[in-house]
Amino acid sequence: MRKELYRMLCDRLKEVGGGAIKHIDLWNHNVEFIEQEENWERPAVFIEFRPIKWNAIVNGLEYRAEPEVALHVVTDWKGGTSDGSQFQEEGLEVFDLLDEIHAALCCMEGEAFKEFDLVESDTNHNHEDIVENIEIYRCVAFKRLND
Numbered sequence: 001m002r003k004e005l006y007r008m009l010c011d012r013l014k015e016v017g018g019g020a021i022k023h024i025d026l027w028n029h030n031v032e033f034i035e036q037e038e039n040w041e042r043p044a045v046f047i048e049f050r051p052i053k054w055n056a057i058v059n060g061l062e063y064r065a066e067p068e069v070a071l072h073v074v075t076d077w078k079g080g081t082s083d084g085s086q087f088q089e090e091g092l093e094v095f096d097l098l099d100e101i102h103a104a105l106c107c108m109e110g111e112a113f114k115e116f117d118l119v120e121s122d123t124n125h126n127h128e129d130i131v132e133n134i135e136i137y138r139c140v141a142f143k144r145l146n147d
Helices: 002-018 088-105
Strands: 023-026 044-049 055-058 062-065 068-076 113-127 130-144
Touching: 002 023, 002 044, 002 068, 002 088, 002 113, 068 088, 088 113, 088 130
Parallel strands: 023 044
Antiparallel strands: 044 068, 055 062, 062 130, 068 130, 113 130
């Protein structure tokens, strides 16, 4: 399920804004260790698979879960967004990007998951020259072990 979902997310994210997203990867606390990381272009999206709690439908054979996937959308800080700021519109453009991402991903389905949709948003300004928005999606996932 994770491999299928990750590849589908990459394909859909590449299309957002005609290729606006410059880097897509798995989440590895990339923003926290930005000085130690290889240089990556922004906007960037890092895909984090949160812990999955599987429920057995048929013990040892078939499972169902509602996993959450956090998209860490990292952009450059474009200036102050205070009321009357000359940089306000530029600074708020990140929210347009988030809307475009949502439009590309909402209700996405694959063979091992269904009903991929947004459940939470968090804006983190604690990284000096960059802004990290965390968009959390949830889906219904299925895992079936082969006989």
